[in-house]
Amino acid sequence: MAIRQEDFKKLIAYSSVANGGYILIGLAMGDALSVGGALMHILAHAFASAAAFLAAAAVVHRTGTTKMSELGGLIHRMPLTYLVYLIAIISMAGIPPMAGFISKWMMFQSMINNGMIFTAAAAFFGSIGSFLYVFRPLSAVFLGQLSTKHENVKEAPVLMMIPMMLLSLITLFFGVVPNIALGVINRVQTSLGLPGLALEGTKIMGSNGVLDPTLITIIFGVGFVVALILFILHPKSRKVGLMDTYTASEFIWTPELLHYAHDFYAPFERLYNKAPRTESFYRIIERKIEELGRLAGHAFFSYKPGTVVFWIAMVTVSLLWGGALWS
Amino acid sequence: MKEVKLFLGPQHPGMHGNSSIHMYVDGDIIKRSYLLPGMLHRGFEKSMERRTWMNNIALIPRICVPEPDPNEMVFALNAEALASVEVPERAHWIRMLVLELARLSAHLMAFGGIGGPTGLYTAMYWAQADRDSILTLFEEITGQRVYHMYITIGGVRKDLPKGIEKKILAFVDDLESRLPDYENLVLNNPSVQARTKDQIMLPAEVVWELGVTGIGMRSSTGKAYDLRKVTPYARYDKVEFDVPTATYSDAHTRLTLKYLEMYQIIRIIRQILDLMPAGKVREKALDGSALRWQVPAGQVYSAVEASRGEYGYYTVSTGGTMPYRVAVRGASFPQATLGIEKYLPGHRIDDAALWFDTMGICSPEIDR
Amino acid sequence: MVINQLPLQILTGLAILAFAFFWQTSLSGITRKIVARYHKRYGPKWYQEFRDIFKLMSKTGVTHGWVYDFGVMMALGGIMATVMFMPLMKFTAFPGFDNFFIYVYLFAVGMLGMAMSAVGSGNPLAGIGVMRALTQMVGYEVPFMIVVLAIINGHGTSSLSQLAAIQQQAGVLSWNLVKMPIGTVAAFICLLGMLGKKPFETFIAPAEIASGPMVEYGGKQLGMLMILHQFSIFIEVSLFMNLFLGGAANPLGFALKYMAVYVLASLISQAMGRFKIDQVIKFFYKIPIALAILQAVMVVYLGWGV
Incomplete structure (x- = not known):
């Protein structure tokens, strides 16, 4: 990948x-x-x-x-x-x-x-x-x-x-x-x-x-x-510019057109194009975590005052008497 | 930038002749390409207007480098039609012999020439060795190896030398016995098959759209359209031969057709040597000096079947000592110009040189 | 490494280097003549490669910057270092340290240097060629390393001179060629890939990408690259010879075995065209890897061939 x-x-x-x-x-x-x-x-x-x-x-x-x-x-x-x-x-x-x-x-x-x-x-x-x-x-x-x-x-x-x-x-x-x-x-x-x-x-x-x-x-x-x-x-070489390179005796003036970078390993990638992607697997996990986060957000951080008061009460109770309640 | 501009340029190890293909490549697929011709433009059509009719024979073989004889043939046919010159019987047969030998040498070069783009250099060396023997035969017959200037208006320049029939027969027998080796080396070779089978297709619609003739048409449409059978010239109706066809045109099929045609050429050559009559070889087309010979006015188009397809000249004469206009129809012109722009994109850069080779493109006849 | 023995060892290494150069370059010329007969022609003289290298080194070339020059020197340095480690008949410059993996990875230094300087010349065709060379390397290295894994596991040592010595003990029948034939076949196919001979000549491919990485070289850089090519052939063929044909105890054996491997590889390559790069990978991951794994399973789990 x-x-x-x-x-x-x-x-x-x-x-x-x-x-x-x-x-x-x-x-x-x-x-x-x-x-x-x-x-x-x-x-x-x-x-x-x-x-x-x-x-x-x-x-x-x-x-x-x-x-x-x-x-x-x-x-x-x-x-x-x-x-x-x-x-x-x-x-x-x-x-x-x-x-x-x-x-x-x-x-x-x-x-x-x-x-x-x-x-x-x-x-x-x-x-x-x-x-x-x-x-x-x-x-x-x-x-x-x-x-x-x-x-x-x-x-x-x-x-x-x-x-x-x-x-x-x-x-x-x-x-x-x-x-x-x-x-x-x-x-x-x-x-x-x-x-x-x-x-x-x-x-x-x-x-x-x-x-x-x-x-x-x-x-x-x-x-x-x-x-x-x-x-x-051996004899010293002559320095030439970077665009001065083999173009089969044709002319080109834009450096971007002479730079091989996009889709570098095209033939290799074509070989496993049909295989299932790990990327999509990662994306599924990503989405699930996002959903989990949203759920937690709804549950804990909502705008409704009732929910907030509820959680504050729960946290206070467990902090003060949690030890006794647990054992 | 997503695309790289590459050049299958004039100075390139994979180029046949001297044209330049500009390719815009993404990854390794060609997205857009066009041909930049003109590097072999020597101004033939204009030069022909400035030379007398007889003089032109010396100029025109150079239009197509690998196979120069069809040029002389169509020019002579045009002038003879305009000036109503009757060519003697023996001259027809000798013309046929020379044309078939040229065809054989061009097929050998193209068949072995597949060795360049695919890397099978052995085929290239073997084919060139055989072509060299043919060129030696030509030197005996015409005095020159490559540009013969042998077929002229009125017949051929001089008679065949003594003993040439035996040499031609010996060569042809030897080649025929070795053609199965060629088949094993090139057509049955798994690496060449991996490069050419089911690749570089030429569908029938493309043939009709571009006007491809020759092996391209015969391999893709299944029609045995060979000018030697359809509009026979120079006694082709008196010899028997088959025209191989196919309906599925990938690069491998076109190579196979080239190979099968070589057998047919050898068959024709044998029949020519059997059936050739004796007689004179040149009819005098004019009285007086050739520098002042005027051909009657008229327009005529003649075509012959070169190794790449239909090769023709359209000549216009206004009754002068020089032609008024000669237009050359190169056999591979449509594939090279429109074909490269429309049908080369989508292939990979590995296949660009192979495409150029198996479509039968010959650069000199595009640029003239 | 003992410090006071080091200069002598380095000198031995340099002597091996000189011998390798002269031997391989002459053999290249002789092979060109043999291959030419296959092509129905005579071929150049046997010292043609020397002439080529000498001519190139004495020409004034062109340079595109410091990485272009530095990459060539790094590549040649790495390959020369690999040759110095190679055991040659009875001479080993650094006995005990000629581990198989050193060859593989020092060789990789050479490839990296060459790739760096080729792409540093600014030509996209060089980039495409290097891409193909690296992709091809993925193809041939894995089956080769699996076969070598089988050998090392079977004999218990990865030192090349020891493997050669083990094979020389019992004559021809103890060569790995005879005891592990399947692996030898797989390794030979990988050798064709390593040498860059057809059908695996994809990364040079003159008709497609105008010689790939070498498109922008000339003058002394190209001369150094030719020297590098000769040395890499020497390393690869010697590796194959030491691993499968029992090394060499005397000059005659060395000459015969080396020539047999190299000339056979050249002749096979002349009857084939060139694959496209994805066909190369597909090929290597079908037959050679199956053979290599089969051989490895035979050696490791069944104990055959040791």
Whole structure:
């Protein structure tokens, strides 16, 4: 459902639903790695989702809309917000070197160990599907063509930037040296009576493999340096404007017409168009709660003086003599 | 903005020829589209008015690039009708041979050309290899590979070289033995079937509205309307062949019809080589210099069945040394112009290039 | 990770990187010749890919901004890191740490970097191409991961070099290809999807979206992307080889197995057209996933194939 949203705050909200599902799976399996993974995921998801929502809020503050089909190209005006959002989604998708990878790895280990095929299939599907929905706001809101309406948008204000950057730094930190957090989680687990996690230096011992996040980050750094050297050694590229792009040698002048954002995952959505919608289920619950509220409103907060006096009397009686009446 | 503007533009890997389709796409469905032609406009119809009758033969093959011979044929038919020139018997048969070979090469290119939009590049390479053999045959017969300037007013330019019949027969036998391979590769291929079966339909009402001829009409209405049978020219009434038809026109059926027509072309070629009489190949249409030859006044329309449909010229002569007006009826003009505006929307962008290909649109003959 | 062994390990990793580049790029050229014979033509010389990459890197290109360049570098960095972890015959740069999931997720860094820079160029066709690539990933990753789940559960280790060593112990009969044939077939189909070969070439689709993500690349960025493509083929084919064909103990075995997998994949792909993206997903969620689940059930609940 996150995949089909056009409004990016709702999209991030639905992603929290998906992550909640992961945490539930982790806690339900009950062995050391999975509970540790679930607790780590709570931590990682808290930071990442919060950062993503803050980035979204910064965009709304500057442009006034959350509909992805009206935004676009904001990276050229708000690069730091983009970086915060990027780090948040790398963590949410479970990609190293961020904290989300650690928790996903631990949960997958115990799923495989216990041989839970169908849960694992659903978890894999969710994990890969999360690439889809986290990528969409990145591409539709920050990348792509800058609309002429947003030419004068400025970067988010400093007071908004500070918490966002703080959250990103924490996510990065726990991705590179997670054992600090995992040490705390270990103590939580042993105090609950579950076996602890096997940690050794910077490594995490899984049930069928070993993970060393610091090593991964270092090697990723080495790879990046090699790529950077390769890039710098070769001739410098010429900078061109954003509208100066391949249009099959035709001409176009409106940036909005060149920005692909609406109905992004159209083919995928068409596949499950006919399935019953969870959204309609939520809407039914919403309506029922509303009715309940209205009923309560009629019963307790009505304008008729008789009802009000009745309730005041009831409350006074129960406050003064409730204890005696109950026992 | 809900729509994105995409271009199946002139410089695009999926474009046949050189036209531009502007598409307004929502998600991945095309909502509105129109053709921007004119990039291949070389001003042929006006140029024809500035050249003498004989001179024009050298100009006009270039109007349709994949299959140039119908141009020469209809121009020659028009001039011969206006000037009352009798073409010798052998020339008719040679003309038929050249037209059928051109038709075969165009069908091969279109059939293999389905490899571009669907990704089956193997078919494309095989078909082009066979087309190359045909072009080598043409080089032996006419001296040129692609633009032959061979069919002229009064007959054909010169006689067939010695030994060409054996070569043509050898080629045709070889191709016929390999056509089942083509069928297996393209028509029975599950991935191509997934792209073309029940997609890109051409209902009969659209055929009547746009005036689509050729395979488009035959595959959708079931009528065997082939100009070679309806108004035979150049001894087509003396050879036997069938015209495949169908009533349900999706992209797969049109491809199948193209494939079946290749068998019929091979059948015709064999009969031509059997039945061709001896004799002279060109009737002198004029005394004196061709630069001063005047064709009597009159108006005439001739059409032949090209691989894409009915291809015709309407010639007006006022008795001068140059034609007064020649209007070209490109076989795929209706599908390209009105068809793209009215019937392409509703398809997905994946199908745009495939639509362009299976409707038989040839860009040079639209722009002229 | 032991600090003083780290520089030596990194150097081994870089050596593996260099070998992978030269091996895969030459093999690409040789495969082009083999495929060309299938097409009834001769094909270019075996070092054609080297020429292409060299030419591209030495051209002055065009750039659309910092995210365009940064994304390419991030992608290439991530893929290079993945190659450095890959066990190659007897050499493993980081023994004990070559966990299967590292490959999957570091690979995802590469894809994310490329997606970022492709869409950062501002072209909608790149956005459509990336959308298709991500959708396709949903298709092929899930059956593949289920088969690998079966393997890891069965053998008890997710370290690639250990899995290869287990398979090499008893000769051909202990290869996972022989013991878990259904899973191998499902994984091979997913390999075709990963490599981006027809019929799953949807995200490039030259005739529909003018090469999708690569539409706006040129010069050294395109050269780096070609290098990235060679490395990703190396990772995927090596992964398949180590998981199902028993890895390689000596250069000859390595060469034969690698070539067999890659050339077979290329030849199969030349006889097929391209699916549309929803047909890709429908296909992957019919046969490969059924085979993968069947194999997993067989291994986990019945204990066959271990």
